[in-house]
Amino acid sequence: MPGIYSLKGTVKHYDWGGVSFIPSLLKIDNREKKPFAEYWMGTHPFGDSLVNTGGNELTPLSHIANAFPFLLKILDVKDMLSIQVHPSKAGAEEGFAKENTKGVPLDAPNRNYKDDNHKPELMVALSDFWLLHGFKPTEELIYTLLNVVELRELLPIFNHSGYSGLYKHVMMISQEEVNRILQPLLDNLAVANKESEPDRFDEDYWVAKAAASFNKNGNIDRGIFSIYLFNLVHLKKGEGIFQLTGVPHAYLEGQNVEIMANSDNVLRGGLTTKHIDVPELLKHTKCEATYPSILSGEEIGTHEKLFKTSAPDFQLSVIDLAAGDTISFTPITTEILLLTEGMAELDDDNIEVRLGQGNPAAVAFTGQVVYLAAATRSTIFRASVPHLL
Ligand SMILES: [Zn+2]
Structure with missing residues (x-):
């Protein structure tokens, strides 16, 4: 399944969590000061993300993507x-x-x-x-x-x-x-x-x-x-x-x-x-x-830094863009994109997904060129699997 879709993760309200950081990212009113400890993105059985594929109902990520490692x-x-x-x-x-x-x-x-x-x-x-x-x-x-x-x-x-x-x-x-x-x-x-x-x-x-x-x-x-x-x-x-x-x-x-x-x-x-x-x-x-x-990330592009580890299960990089910057890339495996600051738009010439407060995450499937354009200074994490060359 090619394309890019906005993704809704799962909040975990463990009692050690803070009350404002995650609510602000998700644009949730947390007046009652409930702890928001974790926000999960992936296909874990205790937190299968939901994907907006355009219909009226959201689809569990595990239904359209093979289980993420x-x-x-x-x-x-x-x-x-x-x-x-x-x-x-x-x-x-x-x-x-x-x-x-x-x-x-x-x-x-x-x-x-x-x-x-x-x-x-x-x-x-x-x-x-x-x-x-x-x-x-x-x-x-x-x-x-x-x-x-x-x-x-x-x-x-x-x-x-x-x-x-x-x-x-x-x-x-x-x-x-x-x-x-x-x-x-x-x-x-x-x-x-x-x-x-x-x-x-x-x-x-x-x-x-x-x-x-x-x-x-x-x-x-x-x-x-x-x-x-x-x-x-x-x-x-x-x-x-x-x-x-x-x-x-x-x-x-x-x-x-x-x-x-x-x-x-x-x-x-x-x-x-x-x-x-x-x-x-x-x-x-x-x-x-x-x-x-302490890892500060290795430059792998003009705007992207990779946090290299020996883990075969995942790869994490971070993209820092100034207002007006646009980059493009082609996902090699299914990827999750997570914006932690700013406002940006993902586009594959077919679908557009806005990333920002209230909608920080998206999933990108393999095969198509994806454009990422920042409206304001933005930080976007890119989670994928190390591909064997
Ligand atoms: Zn641990």
């Missing part, structure tokens, strides 16, 4: 998300089969594997964005364990048994031990924070926020250790980062565009009220020094 999202993170790790393809296949054999229902709260797929993820920031990403390099980690006095007792464990020994330790000690170590730390922070301005470049800011959100009945969330053990990464608008299989990560705050393999496989490691399966988490976590690689 990826899911494209917009996220508005107001409150931090859980620490998580995604399994490899082989790990997911094994875990999914095992849970099926055991008869754990797909929707059970203790179910780890929702499908047999891996879930590499790439995100590009639409605002200042903070996240945790992989373990700190050795020297930095040692510096933290020396500097945060309440954590000094962890240093000999790290020196003796490395990243995996240290991580295993903080994830396996009893809740009483967690409270014994972290309670004085939180008490000291509470005193210090009264006197200082909030500083998002400081781990203590996120620790205080996590403690306020996730501590229950006097039990301190052990995910707080990870805020000190992992890299705290700040991305500026337009910068990206790739979450490779096994790299622990957590989104803390900000808005982004995210693209991932079509999967729901998440192993959690704290900052959550949801199920944590520690042995399964440890099996899949890359316990090693991680140097965050």
